[in-house]
Amino acid sequence: MIPEPDPALARSLADDLAAAGYTGARLRALWGVAADEAIGRGRALPARREAAATDSAVAILARLFFLGSPVRESEASAALTNVTIDGAERLGLVRMSSGSVTPSVMIRPQAYVDEHGAGEWWIASDIDESVRPGPLPEDHVLGVGGASLTLAGLQLPTSAARVLDLGSGCGIQSLRARRDSPDVTATDISEAALRFTRLNAQLNAVDGIRTLRGSLFDPVQGEVFDRIVSNPPFVITPRGADVPAYEYRDGGLTGDALVCHIVMGAGVHLVPGGIAQLLGNWEYVDGEDGLHRVRDWIAASPVPLDAWVIERDRMDPIAYAELWIRDGGTVPGTDEFETMLAAWLDDFEARGVREVGFGYILLRRRTEGSPALLRFERVEGAIGPNAALGMHLAESLRAHDRQARLSDAELAEAVLLVAGDVTEARHYLPGAEDPSVIELRQGGGFGRTLAVDPALAALVGASDGDLPVGRLIAAIAELLEVDPDALLSDLLPRVRGLLDDGFLTFAGGEASPSA
Structure with missing residues (x-):
């Protein structure tokens, strides 16, 4: 188990990682695409070979903390100028023996993207099975999987x-x-x-x-x-x-x-x-x-x-x-x-x-x-x-919360928009005039594909933020020569599902979410 981390030493280590440019992009550039993909398959040897070919600080830190390989004391001293080898030992990150520095943990860059923007963390964990042979200890602390x-x-x-x-x-x-x-x-x-x-x-x-x-x-x-x-x-x-x-x-x-x-x-x-x-x-x-x-x-x-x-x-x-x-x-x-x-x-x-x-x-x-x-x-x-x-x-x-609060009459008065990631695909039998299958495909979210009938496809296609749902359905009923009330009753429940799944959205914004 690592000792209780010292905040000052952790900051010094972060300074060393930053100074070396210890980022995911730099590491991929260091050992190349093929070796990086091999790491994903649990094979670290190709990356080790590439990282051993240079004595740059980022290569030394990669060999030590990413690939789990010992490095010479002189190399570790050159890469860990702020935290020092002694400080890294006190953090429980390395062990010194006969002029060699052996890693006790892994520290890997982990990129993230969220609504606030993109960035990268350094994540320390126990050394995993990709760089150490044999079964893991039962108290193993997993990294980012x-x-x-x-x-x-x-x-x-x-x-x-x-x-x-x-x-x-x-x-x-x-x-x-x-x-x-x-x-x-x-x-x-x-x-x-x-x-x-x-x-x-x-x-x-x-x-x-x-x-x-x-x-x-x-x-x-x-x-x-x-x-x-x-x-x-x-x-x-x-x-x-x-x-x-x-x-x-x-x-x-x-x-x-x-x-x-x-x-x-x-x-x-x-x-x-x-x-x-x-x-x-x-x-x-x-x-x-x-x-x-x-x-x-x-x-x-x-x-x-x-x-x-x-x-x-x-x-x-x-x-x-x-x-x-x-x-x-x-x-x-x-x-x-x-x-x-x-x-x-x-x-x-x-x-x-x-x-x-x-x-x-x-x-x-x-x-x-x-x-x-x-x-x-x-x-x-x-x-x-x-x-x-x-x-x-x-x-x-x-x-869901918004549509569930609306009665069918209120939903019929709502103005909707088709989501920007939705596309439509039509499949025809050879020589057929009408499609045998119409699909709505979602580019984001869960990437759903829904088979729809011509009436629902027409409603989604016409949902451009202009006319309310009820008027669109009435026009589609006239075009298809079907009863407008029956079509309204058929389509409104499915409109609710399309709103829940993100195929359709309410035009004009909405109240702040309870979530």
Whole structure:
């Protein structure tokens, strides 16, 4: 475990990193595209070869803190002029031995883009499996992975007076939340994780992050927040001596009980209208649908909750077990791998688990008189890396709240606009005059594709902020020679869905969001 970080030494280290130009762009330029892609596949050797070819400060720091390689004492002294090798040792970042300096942690640049602009953090964590052989220790503190980047992108980019980062790990969610809130509380059961959270805040000159040690909501009993974010240890892990209990991913409970506890406990720690966002796994047990299982958790909350749950993936027990065994650094083909795989499959079989779902959970403490939101869906397919999902979620919540308050008569008087990222595709059979399929495609958000009929396609195409919905539908009914009242009744519910999903927006602005 790293020692308690010293703020003055952390600032000196930051000065060294900045002076060397220790950025993602500089590192990619140092070792090239092919080596950078190899790092993404867990192969650091090509980058090590390129970084060893130069003695620049950025190359020395890259070998030491990005690639986990020892460097000569003279090299480390040249690159760490402010913090010095002694200071880096006192921070717990390196070890000195026989003229060689060996890294104890990783420090990697992590770029971000949000509504406030673009930037980059330095994120320190334990050395991961990409640069160290063998299984990880159970108290390993993970750096920035795919799941943490996903949640950071999902965070609503709206101001919040107080934010709780539940299970902070290295602190990436706290750093992201701090950009929209002056007051962030980070909790974790791991003291090592909290020390990394504090170190990373100091490295990036970010204040306003309070750290508390404890399990789930125990450290914040009696407190309420405007926002809760959590990338919890949601991995479903069999209990027993044959499977390591990694603190960063294993909550110590059976099955998906940890995610259940967070969902059921979040509401009492939210102010009315407050939002909780988390990632999670949920089980498909025998004939039970996994999303129905999550719905039951939400219904059991002691305070009324709105919910938007999006399942992004489902895995069978074998693939799920293999994924997480490899994640811990255990290699297929070894006796340890086979033993762990058997333990996972025995656990799933004993409890009747047929599949495991993964996705995003957004909860909102319902306010009196507000329209209810209970949305459970499956969204498949790739989402572009630049998709501004946090803003999309915020805008979708605003749109839902606004349209849900309108009667059908009021919605018919509303003036709408087609969103700027929406395109239309028409598919024709050879020689056909009319299309067999009309699709609306969303360039942002979740990249949805919707098959629509000619009437709805015409309404979306005509929604240019000029005429109200009701008049447009009447004109389309006349053109199609159908009953206007019947068409209005058919299209208005679908218009509500298009507003919720961001295909259509209200013209003329709207009130400030409750979210």
